Amino acid sequence: MEGRADERRGTGPGKVPLIGRQDVLQVLTESLEATATGAFQLLAFAGDPGAGKTRLLTELAAVASAGEMLVLSGRAAEFEQQMPFAALVDAIDDHLEGHRPSLAPEAVPLLAAVFPALTPAAAATGAAGFAPHDDGAPGRVARYQLHRAVRHLLEVLASDTGLVLLLDDLHWADEASVELLDYLMRHPPRARVLVAMSYRPAQVSPRLATLVNSANEHGSTIPVNPLSAAEVEEFLGPQISRSRRRALYKASGGNPFYLEALARMEQTGTPGGEETPELWGAVPEMRDLMELPPAVRSALQMELGSxxxxxxxxxxxxxxxxxxxxxxxxxxxxxxxxxxxxxxxxxxxxxxxxxxxxxxxxxxxxxxxxxxxxxxxAAGWRLGAHTRIAHHLTALGAPATLRAHHVERSAGYGDQAAVATLVEAAREVGPQAPGTAAHWLESALRLLPEVPAAGTAADGDGASDDGEQISRLGLLMELVHVQTVSGRLSEGRETARELVRLLPADDHARRARAVQLCAVIERQLHRHQEARALVLDELHRMPDPQAAPAVLLRVRLVADRLMRVDIRGAQAVLDHIPDEGGDWQPGLKEAVASLRVLPAYAGLRIPEAIQHAEAADRVLTAAPDGSLAECLDTLPWLCWTEVMMGRYDDALRHLDRIIDIARATGQASFITYMLTARARACRELGRLPEAARAAEEATEVSRMMRSSEGLVFGLTQQSLAAGQAGDLDQALLFGEEAVRADPGSGESWGASARYALGVAMVASGQVDAGVDTLMEACGDPAAPMLDPAVLLDCAELMAKISADRGRQKEAHTWAEIADGIAHPMLQSATGIARLAGAHAAREEDSELAARLAVEAAEALRSVGRRIDAGRADMLAGITHHAAGRSEQAREALRAAAATFEDCGATSLHAQALREQRRAGIRVSTRPGTGSRGETPFGLSPREYEVAVLVADGCTNQQIAGKLFLSVRTVETHLSRVFSKLGVGSRVGVATVMNRNSGDQGP
Structure with a gap:
């Protein structure tokens, strides 16, 4: 319970024994025990105001402290709901200074964006002061990077004794805090961490409620219900008569805080004797804090009145x-x-x-x-108090984020100083807490006059450093941005439309920029027709179709057509756009150059595509960062096309620069496409950890923005990277989620998700279903939805599947398709096409197959596609062995195994080891010799468990029971075990698992 101030029993506040809740105490104990073993745990206490949630958190803290765990506690607050990460800062900030040396150096500046104790000036100002604004402090911090840094911080805090983090009243938490908790639930700290939170179900945000409901894997939700009549009697004690205890129970509804407030009212001598409890009335069901029961409100008011x-x-x-x-x-x-x-x-x-x-x-x-x-x-007195406190904080040098709370509650209409404070606060928190930034910008706009004062500009871009009056149009543009990156797309669309409405009809330059922004948001809301109509309508209003504003909108049309794989339509628009113009604003030349490459490549006009790619590289290299910042929505098209063409060095050089610019300028809404392009490039280059990190960040950014399009892009690359790394279970999960996240757009990203899922299904042994999914992804051969590079990869995979099934005619058909897509000027494409031909020739002509595989390996290795080169080496080894060329076979297989091990491609490494054994090369199969040093034979930990139990003679049903799996899942794992061990039966599995561990070779 919240505890009563029971002077009559001499216990004092906070020392009243816990009444009831024995079942809850058992859950607390079990959760702490699970945490002690290293398992991340979440406990959520859900109950009405005053039900005793805080008291249970206190009880948990006492038990954890007795076990010598570090306990940190903080809470969100009713009147500070827009303070970013308030509960977390309240819990942790005072404990950070001593842990600074243990933090990773790169994490400190990220965390300093949230925790005052880690700012450079924190030590100099002391606890009572405020650090002045530091222009050298960390600027824009990507939210996903911050989330990872906070997870690292929790791991550091938990490293010695374990950590119990208590977060109270999270129904008042800001959006950024809930977003962070959502991340921690999906990426738990790898340490002994228990997070316990409390909230009121009637007031909790939908996102926090969803987070709690989906956290069953890590913990549980504990309803905190009212006390029973017997527990109320025990709570009040024998000093109060039975009739009074019953009256208090009826009036309080068993709510401990209400009960305490009513009891206090009696102690202060206020009305309510034995004859009057019915006057209080029954306590209504609590739906909102403002509906505090009249009896309780009166009791608290009387307490204050005394x-x-x-x-x-x-x-x-x-x-x-x-x-x-x-x-x-x-x-x-x-x-x-x-x-x-x-x-x-x-x-x-x-x-x-x-x-x-x-x-x-x-x-x-x-x-x-x-x-x-x-x-x-009184309302007027409160306004004055907020004003006085705001002025006091300003004199102390407090940051705008602390002053904004008081300013927005006290400022009057037209108060430019107040507007400037709110805008400054919004800009400070925008990168980490865009939802809060949006709130403060909205407050600033409410204070800002519709018509600027005489002599001031109506078209500025916000407040300048010299105090120039802030522009409504500039604030609207900023508001659109933070609404978009916080996932409030519908609100962003309305703000963007208001911006277009306010701009003069002849202000074509800014109207074009606003319409472009609005069209991007419409697309993200899957309102593709509305986006196109908006752009076309504005184009029709422009007197000069070749002027810079019109070109900007035509660029938007090109990007829209490319997303719909309307290559001819995109090219038709591009044909009417010059390469540059005298009145073009920064970024427009770079945007046009970036868009020219893909239509030429997708149309298989490869020489033209190479010329455009080289020209675009020159334009981007010469462009200043400021120009690129103006066209970030178009630059991913160039980078993606460079990856497709195998121009990896150019792609990564451009991507790294553009990602840095996007982060520095806070344009997170475009970063997903760049990160996924980077993930694809790194994956094809065999840099799997890098690919996984980039894809994961893309997915997390998309979740924060609630962008299903970006989410599909990120999950697709996560699935493909996990599959190449040998984590087939995860590849399937990512692929399935990617397909579910596609709202049926009928665009290229949905087809790519189905391709990734099909690849994962084939690798997992679900070959027939995987082939069907791949064919669905490819779509109509006359109008394919996949890009040529992915189509080529798909054709090579289908050639392999057909050859594995002994369908040589079908394999040759796929090899011919691959050969038709590949162009001799692109080494990457040539290598994949040669590999497809090698698959087709494998059974009929091993010498031809070996020659094609060697050529494929050389071509792929020349552009850096190491894993695909390794696959070609492995096929060369297999076909050399079939042709009786043992030395060449051994050399090729050793090269393949070394490549796979270096890249971390565990499944392929296991297959290469198997082929080496078949070729007479003795290789180690001892535990710990896999590429990750985890399990033998390239098996995943779960596959190894299944294999051991098979060797012990367990049936599939028995294995399912021991491992808490379904029989079907066991069968899936077993099929992979067969493949990796190169056996076809359970007896073969037992033979390999029981084989002498001394099987070693050179």
């Missing part, structure tokens, strides 16, 4: 100031000398209205008490 005038003023000022306040701030808000305020504070502590917190600060004993104290003050 205070002296000074103490009441301090309580009201403290309620205005902050959830955790310093005496000096309360004195400012109350307009009292500090000594007088301290005397009032002493009375508040003595009456248990507030309680001491850390570092000389104080807190109300419960958020409901603060709520009533805030509401007890």
């Amino acid at each position: 205070l002296g005038q000074t103490a009441l003023l301090v309580a009201q000022a403290a309620a205005v100031a902050a959830d955790e306040f310093e005496p000096g701030i309360a004195a400012v808000g109350a307009e009292l000398p500090e000594q007088e305020a301290l005397a009032g504070l002493d009375e508040l502590v003595a009456r248990d209205i507030v309680r001491p917190a850390a570092a000389g600060r104080f807190r109300f004993r419960h958020p409901l008490v603060r709520h009533v104290a805030y509401g007890s003050a």
